[in-house]
Amino acid sequence: MSGATFSSFERSLGELDVPATRIKREEFTNQVEEAVEPPAVGVPLGETFDEPALSLDGTPVTVDPTPVALREATTGVTGARLGIGDYGTLALSLTDRASELVSLFVEHHVAVVRERDLVDEMRTGIETLGEEFAETRGSAILATGPSATADMGALVKGAHGPRTVEVLVLTEDD
Amino acid sequence: MAKADEIRELMRTEGAAVAENTRAFNDGRYESVADLEDYEALKSEARAIKEDAIERLPELIDELEVAVEENGGTVYIADDAADANAYVREVVADRDADRVVKSKSMTSEEIEVNEALESDGVDVVETDLGEWVLQVADEAPSHIVAPAIHKSREAIADLFNERFDPDEPLETAEELTYFAREKLGEQIVDAEVGLTGANFLTADTGTMALVTSEGNARKTVAATDTQITVAGVEKVVPSVEELAPFVELIGRSGTGQDITSYVSLLTPPVETPVVDFDDDETPLSAFDADRDFHLVLIDNGRLAMREDDQLRETLYCIRCSACSNSCANFQHVGGHAFGGETYSGGIATGWEAGIEGLDTAAEFNDLCTGCTRCVNACPVEIDIPWINTVVRDRINREGERPAEWLVDGLTPDAEDEGAPLQKRFFGNFETVAKLGSATAPLSNWLAGTGPSRWLMSRALGIDRRRALPEFERETLVDWFADRDSTVETPERRAVLYPDLYTNHVQVERGKAAVEALEALGVEVVVPEVPSSGRAPLSQGMVATATDHAERVTEALAPYVADGYDVVVVEPSDLAMFTREYDRLVAEDTFETLAENSYEVLEYVYGLLENGADADALASSDGAGVAYHSHCQQRTLGLEAHTVAVLEDRGFDVVTSDVECCGMAGSFGYKRDYYELSMDVGGRLRDQFEADGVRDRPVVASGTSCLEQIDALLERQPRHPVELLVE
Numbered sequence: 001m002s003g004a005t006f007s008s009f010e011r012s013l014g015e016l017d018v019p020a021t022r023i024k025r026e027e028f029t030n031q032v033e034e035a036v037e038p039p040a041v042g043v044p045l046g047e048t049f050d051e052p053a054l055s056l057d058g059t060p061v062t063v064d065p066t067p068v069a070l071r072e073a074t075t076g077v078t079g080a081r082l083g084i085g086d087y088g089t090l091a092l093s094l095t096d097r098a099s100e101l102v103s104l105f106v107e108h109h110v111a112v113v114r115e116r117d118l119v120d121e122m123r124t125g126i127e128t129l130g131e132e133f134a135e136t137r138g139s140a141i142l143a144t145g146p147s148a149t150a151d152m153g154a155l156v157k158g159a160h161g162p163r164t165v166e167v168l169v170l171t172e173d174d
Numbered sequence: 175m176a177k178a179d180e181i182r183e184l185m186r187t188e189g190a191a192v193a194e195n196t197r198a199f200n201d202g203r204y205e206s207v208a209d210l211e212d213y214e215a216l217k218s219e220a221r222a223i224k225e226d227a228i229e230r231l232p233e234l235i236d237e238l239e240v241a242v243e244e245n246g247g248t249v250y251i252a253d254d255a256a257d258a259n260a261y262v263r264e265v266v267a268d269r270d271a272d273r274v275v276k277s278k279s280m281t282s283e284e285i286e287v288n289e290a291l292e293s294d295g296v297d298v299v300e301t302d303l304g305e306w307v308l309q310v311a312d313e314a315p316s317h318i319v320a321p322a323i324h325k326s327r328e329a330i331a332d333l334f335n336e337r338f339d340p341d342e343p344l345e346t347a348e349e350l351t352y353f354a355r356e357k358l359g360e361q362i363v364d365a366e367v368g369l370t371g372a373n374f375l376t377a378d379t380g381t382m383a384l385v386t387s388e389g390n391a392r393k394t395v396a397a398t399d400t401q402i403t404v405a406g407v408e409k410v411v412p413s414v415e416e417l418a419p420f421v422e423l424i425g426r427s428g429t430g431q432d433i434t435s436y437v438s439l440l441t442p443p444v445e446t447p448v449v450d451f452d453d454d455e456t457p458l459s460a461f462d463a464d465r466d467f468h469l470v471l472i473d474n475g476r477l478a479m480r481e482d483d484q485l486r487e488t489l490y491c492i493r494c495s496a497c498s499n500s501c502a503n504f505q506h507v508g509g510h511a512f513g514g515e516t517y518s519g520g521i522a523t524g525w526e527a528g529i530e531g532l533d534t535a536a537e538f539n540d541l542c543t544g545c546t547r548c549v550n551a552c553p554v555e556i557d558i559p560w561i562n563t564v565v566r567d568r569i570n571r572e573g574e575r576p577a578e579w580l581v582d583g584l585t586p587d588a589e590d591e592g593a594p595l596q597k598r599f600f601g602n603f604e605t606v607a608k609l610g611s612a613t614a615p616l617s618n619w620l621a622g623t624g625p626s627r628w629l630m631s632r633a634l635g636i637d638r639r640r641a642l643p644e645f646e647r648e649t650l651v652d653w654f655a656d657r658d659s660t661v662e663t664p665e666r667r668a669v670l671y672p673d674l675y676t677n678h679v680q681v682e683r684g685k686a687a688v689e690a691l692e693a694l695g696v697e698v699v700v701p702e703v704p705s706s707g708r709a710p711l712s713q714g715m716v717a718t719a720t721d722h723a724e725r726v727t728e729a730l731a732p733y734v735a736d737g738y739d740v741v742v743v744e745p746s747d748l749a750m751f752t753r754e755y756d757r758l759v760a761e762d763t764f765e766t767l768a769e770n771s772y773e774v775l776e777y778v779y780g781l782l783e784n785g786a787d788a789d790a791l792a793s794s795d796g797a798g799v800a801y802h803s804h805c806q807q808r809t810l811g812l813e814a815h816t817v818a819v820l821e822d823r824g825f826d827v828v829t830s831d832v833e834c835c836g837m838a839g840s841f842g843y844k845r846d847y848y849e850l851s852m853d854v855g856g857r858l859r860d861q862f863e864a865d866g867v868r869d870r871p872v873v874a875s876g877t878s879c880l881e882q883i884d885a886l887l888e889r890q891p892r893h894p895v896e897l898l899v900e
Contacts, residue, residue, distance in 0.1 A: 044459075068454035071363075087433050098458035100396050100446040104389060122433075123418045129439060130414030133379045137245050139444050142421070142437040147389035150195075150429070151304035151320065152354070153327025154347035159303060160355055160362075161389025161435070 012088030016145035042077035202430015241380035247467035279371025488524030543838030566714025610645030664697035804876030
């Protein structure tokens, strides 16, 4: 996927106050460490992407935590199926590895997405998911920035879900 | 309580919070849709998907049912609210649940499922923060998207501090949010059943789309093992791919966000493991995803609406709230006045008429003035004013032939259409105006006397505080008949349409229009033509309006055939010719007139663009003017032409940006609505009394607006065309 897509993704995320960092695989462990605020939990990323290199071993992240550890955690690390350039949206798949819980029941969500999974437009993203759902009958959340509410008289970031989000984009050139 | 008292009370208690919030949404909408490359095409695409889905609804419901069952869920189709509630209660009882957590759903409000479950001793907890505030306060939603929009931060803080008595009194929005999050977070992880609505359901895969921002809907589904989704049958679209335009439009149209934080695309039962949140030994992935899913599809009048040629469009509604936020009246009273049992805002008339019945719609339907500011805002292009007009017509006739109108659709029928006296008076204003001119100035003098005003107030509900129009003895048509055309070799020929007000009341603007057009080389005629039918249409007297439309098109047709253009001073009448007549006369008749009709300054603009000598018009050396366009003129996209012409002639123009002046034809005359009308107008007054605007002469295009501005300001307003002939 082109650098142009990353730029638009990064720009859209910037408008949402979501930092996006483009990283190489060999930097992965260090970058994760930098992005998380402990206590941190995560899903087994190596399995999510079917890439052992993306294991969270060696980071301060507790992989596949207990429910109590999840509720006590500040940071949750998950993968994202897609990144959508024009809106800065992440498509977060719902998996049996409890990705939904780890991305939702925390204060700070760190999402890892591969650069090859970036698309320019929302429409393309939804088409991609539509094709996958037709086969897998899966589910995904189109997540754009942190949770928010204006119900209490002013805009507040961090309603029921995370207050902050950070995105790591894995480049392909390694 | 009398209607005027009820409205006054709501303006006092809730008006400020509603106004601030709805205007912020409305401003956000303008900004957000401006970023879309092809907003209009996107709306048309969304519209086409809904039209197709409602057309094929039975087939799509079958397809959806198959998909959900393949996925391991259950579909129940409920005829009405009681049927739906009985099913939901059964599911909750079978699960042996003590608590049901809910995400925001208007359909669940419609069927009042909370009360049904609570009667079984189930603890029902609203997890959307706005809904939860209302649950704690025991109040009803005032807005379909932001239910607690009528409550200020201070009011919510008082409510929480009183109810929960926290250690430190809560004050800021952040403190209130985090307090609610903690409180609800505990209850969510402890619940057995999660109840959601659905914004869309896709027939191909059984996927539901939930548009939210707080994350409570995600938690409601993830943390419970039994998901119940209640949704109206109209929510089905064919496929996941067809969600795309809606995902791009719904947040922008509603709260003015490009997209909300979360659009959940769930194909339940979902794969997320069901965990015990108190377990400190088992890893998350070791829990099973042992989940049940029940989709309750609710008819409750919708399938009958689908058969109704006039109400069908309501089913395309995606509940975005654009029609509420863009509505001047809604901005001042909110959904507690401008709403029925469940739904609020302009489209609520369609929903409430179809679901609850005409009686419910009748309670608030008159708050739609037909200003059309919602028309371009609606992401699925619903003609919301027309739905309001049709329902008003049915309400008028209800005494005559009970309940038949809902199923029969609208059958134009002459006579007085059963409308109450007030509506018949305003609807037949042409007769009043003719008599008024014929007997002026006596008529004006008589109308202004105490006994007359008393009688008008008593019999017709005309507010005594409102100045009445003063009829001119010499109508525009009479004036024109006595003069000769000044144009010898005309560039074009035009009929200046003598609308009711220009002909009888604001004759000066008609004379100015004739002179301006002649100065630009147009041969003008001002024949006797019937009034447009705008007056009866706005009273819901569709048959009378149709009769006018037929006579007007008949009178103008020979001129158009002869190459005349039709130039209209009054924007609400131009909107009849170019918009409303589409519903009232044959298609080719409508198209012929619509294509050849122009607003007067639009026409002047066109003449100047095509080489007419602008110097034949009066000019200014940078004199300032304040211009208020007209609601329907703006919907037709014709505000800019007036501004361009005035600027071209050297005026320095400041424009208002209120959605409506508040007068809206007869609305501001009515005793029930006079104070609301003045309250809405207050915003226009503020803009025109601001620094740098205060001393500018005021011009306005619409009759109603001129009357309202006359009541609001010391300065007497004029029509912009009058500036061109000085």
